[in-house]
Amino acid sequence: MTLTAKSITKNYKTRRRQVSVIYDGDITAKSGELTVISGRSGSGKTTLLSILGGLTKPSGGSVFYDENDIYSMSDDKLSRYRNAEIGFVPQGQGALSALTVFENLILPASLSGSKAKDRAEKLLERLGLSQLRDAYPRELSGGELRRLSVARALINSPSVIFADEPTNDLDDENSELVLQLLKEQAQGGAAVVIVSHEQAALKYADVTYRMDSGRLQREEK
Amino acid sequence: MNINTLMLKNLIKRPLRTGVLVLTAALMTAAMFGGQAAAKSMRNGLDSLEQRLGADIIALPEEAQAKTDLENILLQGTPGYFYMNKQVADRIAAIDGVEKLSAQYFLVSANAECCTTKVQIIGFDEESDFTVKPWLKNTYSGRLGDNEILIGSELSTKVGSTLSLYGVECKTVGKLEETGTGLDTAVYATNETVQGLIKASQEKGIAVLSKHDPEEVISSVYIKVKDGFDINDVLSEINQTIDGVQAVRTKSMITGTADKLTVFSKGIGIVTIAACIISAVIMTAVFSALAGGRRREFAVLRTVGFSRKRLSSLVLSESFTVCLAGALLGLFLAGVAVFPFGRVIEKSTGLPYLSPDIGAAAGYAAFAAVAVILTGALSSAWAAYRLSHADTGSILREGD
Known part of the structure; x- marks a missing residue:
């Protein structure tokens, strides 16, 4: 799977003015690679990730998954595609309060009707959440919720994984755990794109980009 | 986990919100069904009395x-x-x-x-x-x-x-x-x-x-x-x-009652309409507030692959379930209040009272239930549209 985004722009209209968040950004993410996009807060990294993940339509440009232009798909088709092929770790708290940890984790698999119990148990074990299997999100710490979001993004073994600040709220040990897990997904054939302003992520990166005030630039390692 | 149980889990895990909505729907159903049944019972009573008297004129002492x-x-x-x-x-x-x-x-x-x-x-x-x-x-x-x-x-x-x-x-x-x-x-x-x-x-x-x-x-x-x-x-x-005799037309014996019944029926109609409007406003307000409070949750559902259609159907099915539960509760409450206490209503209103037959009562019940469910659907439709068409990326960024 190769993800290619060309000439991406994103503008928002507020009441008083038009705000440009991304200017003409190009990015490619390939299977087997872990790509890190770094930059300061407010530089447009999260918006770019949403565009790449099919969650926010760009004002200009296109996003291809191999030969598929995802923004030419119908909402139904894109949603099915997202469920099957994309794992997304959103910034901040991302659990549904009415579901237990286990139910939150297997939500994407439940949606597609696939069996994921064994993989779910393994991910819980790997991310240190086994004891919290039947707990509800309100009983979890920020770090535990973060790890739950990561686990849920991986449950359907997606071919593309996006993680927005996946190590926020995590201590060093758990940050390493999560980054190592994402690296393994890339080594297993997934295209992994991480947005992070922390240096820790860079050492796992195969490719790095830097975002400054909406302008994306590939960095040579 | 069966994805279709998500709707029920959402309702069960928010008992206060669900309770308020169920009670609101119950109030509306009870007002509609109880009002219609009571008005019909009085009309039946009057018709029955007219038939029962069976005479054109009644002669009484002067x-x-x-x-x-x-x-x-x-x-x-x-x-x-x-x-x-x-x-x-x-x-x-x-x-x-x-x-x-x-x-x-x-x-x-x-x-x-x-x-x-x-x-x-x-x-x-x-x-x-x-x-x-x-x-x-x-x-x-x-x-x-x-x-x-x-x-x-x-x-x-x-x-x-x-x-x-x-x-x-x-x-x-x-x-x-x-x-x-x-x-x-x-x-x-x-x-x-x-x-x-x-x-x-x-x-x-x-x-x-x-x-x-x-x-x-x-x-x-x-x-x-x-x-x-x-x-x-x-x-x-x-x-x-x-x-030493006053002859009165049988109809005139019940004219005052018929007039009273008309006033009473209008009163019931006004109360019913008011209850429906208040319930619709409350439901719209609650669903709208919920839409605001659940934006992030729905954005998360989008990330895992929920389509707009599925998100809308989740909101509408929650509304349907809540309104159905409210309708059943309202029908039960109205049934308990209106049917067994017909004699009390008759005494307190001074109007003859004859409950409608099961078929007619079932018709009123079905009408009230459908009206409440439709009101719920309309009240939540805007919330469903807003939630399903919001920009997921923007919501996920909010507050972070």
Whole structure:
């Protein structure tokens, strides 16, 4: 799977003015690679990730998954595609309060009707959440919720994984755990794109980009 | 996890929100169903009373109180009695245009003698009667003998058992159909039996008829006018030619009641509409507030692959389930309040009351339930649209 985004722009209209968040950004993410996009807060990294993940339509440009232009798909088709092929770790708290940890984790698999119990148990074990299997999100710490979001993004073994600040709220040990897990997904054939302003992520990166005030630039390692 | 259970989990895990919505839907359903059923019951009662009276004209003693007393007997079930000379019936029979008539005799049982309260005793002439026996519930083709009675549907006495009236054991031989009026609590007997009861009362010193000889009086005359004759003409003739009598059109007996019913029905209509509007506003406000509070949750659902259509159906199915539960609760509450307490409503409103049959009640119930569910669907439709069409990326960025 190769993800290619060309000439991406994103503008928002507020009441008083038009705000440009991304200017003409190009990015490619390939299977087997872990790509890190770094930059300061407010530089447009999260918006770019949403565009790449099919969650926010760009004002200009296109996003291809191999030969598929995802923004030419119908909402139904894109949603099915997202469920099957994309794992997304959103910034901040991302659990549904009415579901237990286990139910939150297997939500994407439940949606597609696939069996994921064994993989779910393994991910819980790997991310240190086994004891919290039947707990509800309100009983979890920020770090535990973060790890739950990561686990849920991986449950359907997606071919593309996006993680927005996946190590926020995590201590060093758990940050390493999560980054190592994402690296393994890339080594297993997934295209992994991480947005992070922390240096820790860079050492796992195969490719790095830097975002400054909406302008994306590939960095040579 | 079955993805279809997500909707139920959302409802169960937010008991306060779900409870408020269910109660709101229940209030709206109860108002609609209860209001319709109560109004229909009163209309049924009035129709039944009109049919039951079965006469075009009723002749009563001239005193002004007699008409009010008769209305009270018919509508409120308040026992009463009044008398006039029985020759009045013969004189009315001689008037041109009178097809048939039947005299009745009113008496009131002694307090707590047979029943928990006084009951109305109505004596009728079996030969000429056309207003009592047509309403016999159980087949009773025989003639009433001495001290044999028919009873209204509200009296708990069983056919075959006896009632003690002024110390006289009277055998119950039949029961009349329900009318939803005061006639349902009355006891019916032949004039001869009633005269016997009056004599028994005199022997006991109760003397309800001290001024009159029981064999010389009657209380009212029910008159049927021949086809081709104007009822008002016959009525005028009676009033002009027979002293001591006021003839009233049967319809006029219930005109005041019909007017009262119209006012009451309008009141019910206004309350129902107000309850519906308030419920719709509350539901819209709650669903709208929920939409705001659940934006992030729905954005997360988008990230895992929920389509807009699926998100909308999740919101609408929550609304449907809540409204269905509310509708069932509302129907139960209204059913419990309206049907078993018909007699209380009748007493408090002064209107005859006859519950609609099961088919009609089911129709009202279905209408109320569908209206509530549709209101819920419309109230949540905007929330569903907003949630499903919001920009997921923007929501995920909010607050971070």
